[in-house]
Amino acid sequence: MTGIPDVTVVGSGPNGLVAAVLAARAGLSVRVLEAAPTIGGGLRTAELTLPGFRHDVCSTVHPAGLASPVFKRLGLLDRVDWVVPELSYAHPLDGGRAGLAWRDLDRTVDGLGRDGEAWRQLLAPLLARSRGVVDFTGSQLLRVPRDPVAALRFGLRALEQGTAAWNARFRGDLAPALFTGVVAHAAGGMPSLASAGAGLLIAMHAHGVGWGLPLGGSQSIADALADELRARGGEIVTDAAVASLSEVTGSRAVLLDTSPELLFTAALPSGYARALRRYRYGTGVAKVDFALSGPVPWANPEVRLAPTVHLGGSRAEIAAAENAVARGYQPGAGGGLPQHPYVLAAQPTVVDPSRAPAGRHVLWAYTHVPAGSTLDPTELVTAEVERFAPGFRDVVLGSAASSAAELGRYNANYIGGDIYSGEITMRQLVKRPVVSTAPWRTPIDGVYLCSSATPPGPAVHGLNGWYAAKLALKERFGLR
Template identity: 55%
Template sequence: MLARAGLSVRVLEKADTIGGGARTAELTLPGFLHDICSAVHPMGAVSGFFRSFGLERRIEMLTPDISYAHPLPDGRAGIAFRDLDRTVARLGRDGRSYDTLFRDLVERDAELAQFSLSSLLQVPRHPATIALFGLAMLDQGGPWWNERWRGEEAPAMLAGVMAHAIRPMPSLSAAAAGLALAVHAHARGWPVPRGGSQSIVDAMADDVRAHGGVIETGVEVTSLDQLGSPRAAVFDVSARAMADIAGDRFPAWYSRALRRFQYGNAASKVDFALSEPVPWKNPEIAGSPTVHLGGSRERVAAAEREVARGRHAEDPFVLAVQQSAIDPTRAPEGQATLWAYTHVPRDSDIDQTDVIIREIERYAPGFRDTILASSARTAKDLENYDPNYIGGDIASGAPSVKQLIARPVVDVEPWRTPAKGVYLGSSSAPPGPSVHGLGGAYAARSALRHEFGIHSLPDLSPESEGGV
């Protein structure tokens, strides 16, 4: 956005490869492409930044008919089709309740995205949509969350999607995250970028360079003094790192707020190279890139409560993504990749490979025999890979209700710090975690206004040359 506005832009990246949590690499065997962190991009599909940027005209986003699936141990499964009517029809006696919960929100998906992917302190543009979403949060965020359900599949499906928040359930924060993801699943789907998440980063990097920007890798910034005197500096770092880098350039109250910022529990991840696709008990699961493993709603909630108490769950929730189910570029012909993580306490250094394999075997007997190679990262390994993941917290700050409002402080413009020209554009600022580009976009918009007096945003589309 800054380069498109005609400014001189220099991007500094600590690692040797750009991308952070959206990199892709051959982690196991040659020819097997694995997404190192993020893999599926529902927020990329609804992000105002990516829509303005024309992401789907720059790279191929593959949107499956099934957004996510949630198998049960006996072979049944809840299937979240992109088509809401088809989903409702498969839920039997819970179909009407599911339809009542989601129909109006799916029809208002764009309005919901505008609210959820912005600072929650801004004046709402669609109060009726926010009220509907608030009622749904209350319905599924309290101890009465099972009152509307009679079967197992629908509540299990929702527990699986709520577990993305790595929060105890039932809770308002988990309900908010899960319901938003579920609405987008039925409105726009959960797309997978052809060739890996790195393609999203590469598209943005290409645009920066095309408009005069320079990208330097292998450069770690530890102090504002390293930067000279830029008119604006936007940081894609955790709140804690921002305090360390700025030092005494921030007033004491702001530094204290950044250091008090709380980090959540963590993920522990394993990537698999497979000789064939996963042998699911229920063959319909093979058509869903995203699979939530954990059994019944009660079992998923129990596992997440254990993690919230600082313990490794005996029967954990596992989030699995089989990208090669929709993207043939990920593995050699006839073979497959599998991306999987489970939730663990922050700072865990315990390899979860055997735990994840055991959980997948419950729903896909014989899975172990298909494994050609694997690559594991503990929670501590994830932080070592990307310092923004404090203790393995891939959200770069717990997505509690409090910290969705005070992220990292209570301010209508939280991306702008008290130091002149210094902005925070990471997941530690609104709208929080996920690959949507909006933390950086909002920080850039604020910098354009306050540092350069530019109030008209540049055209970001691939057909435009930019400028304001």
């Protein structure tokens, strides 16, 4: 492509690529600028430890992927080879017990004993109106829900699990731990309305369409979007960092799959600038990838079937750990602070052996830390895995770690290691990044924000890019 394109997209994460494909499908010329040598943003897959071991650099399991209306409309559910596990996620406890969230809700209920029916009543009413729940949670909150019943059911459950009433439903310790492991995906203090809502949504998907994994790694999602973009005449330029909006002038529409920080490189109206300065980033992530000689030796053998495993122990232990991090304390710091961190682990090779040499495995894991932390999480994560999988150290062939500070340098959009592009709170689900009925539009002529810093927030579903691109096509080109 020569000359100035109709549309310039900054960033090749899932939202940027979705926005680019939508513009290209509308017949517009499109150029994507990516700062890194490879495309994908949070979808990159690379050999991080040893030759032949393929690790997802950021996201690996996609609870919102198969339920995404955008992925369905773009054909990604057909053009990407997905594997959907029967056991969506597991949560081991001390003594060899474990909560198991099967896609089959009845099977999950049976395994939770006296709290089984309480689990069913928490999630079955949402499953019955899952399309309405996805619609309600899949856009901004400043609108009337299309399915008020679904919205009411969802809201009441979020109110229960996001407040001091969160222990009223369950009598044992297994079911609350199982749900808390999902809630902790959203990071931040507990209980929290926003994180409870996020947990309810992806827990519903676990018993519905399932938590899909792309065969070969998350890179295949980015590659499928890039292939379509190029087939429609679009261009992707890598090693093309954009430090200022002045570098992308000329296009009739510019879509930013970036943090809101890039907007400060242009002149902003004072009110909008003040609102952006009040936008808050969340806790950081410290990540470690392992190359393994064999499967993780979980004490509970059924945990070996789950691509996603939540570690940290009981609901009380995880809440204490997450609350400490939210207050700025480093996990494992001692001094009376919680010693067991929350760890989100994924073992994709239990369903996708192509990611490692024959008989070998990979383990992907992260823990939450204060923003900007320089902690190397290797020992902290290793000890927590060993807690529930004695002998884990013996199967580790190699590892590669990234502190929150290093993740922030790796991707400028991960401010302080915040992979969600903004703290997940109720305030910031409404104000993301500003309060507006069209928050993707900026006051800069022709510039739109399409990253996870806009509604509906983080996850690999492409909705942010879809909404921003639709708005840009309508306003800048008169296209619907």
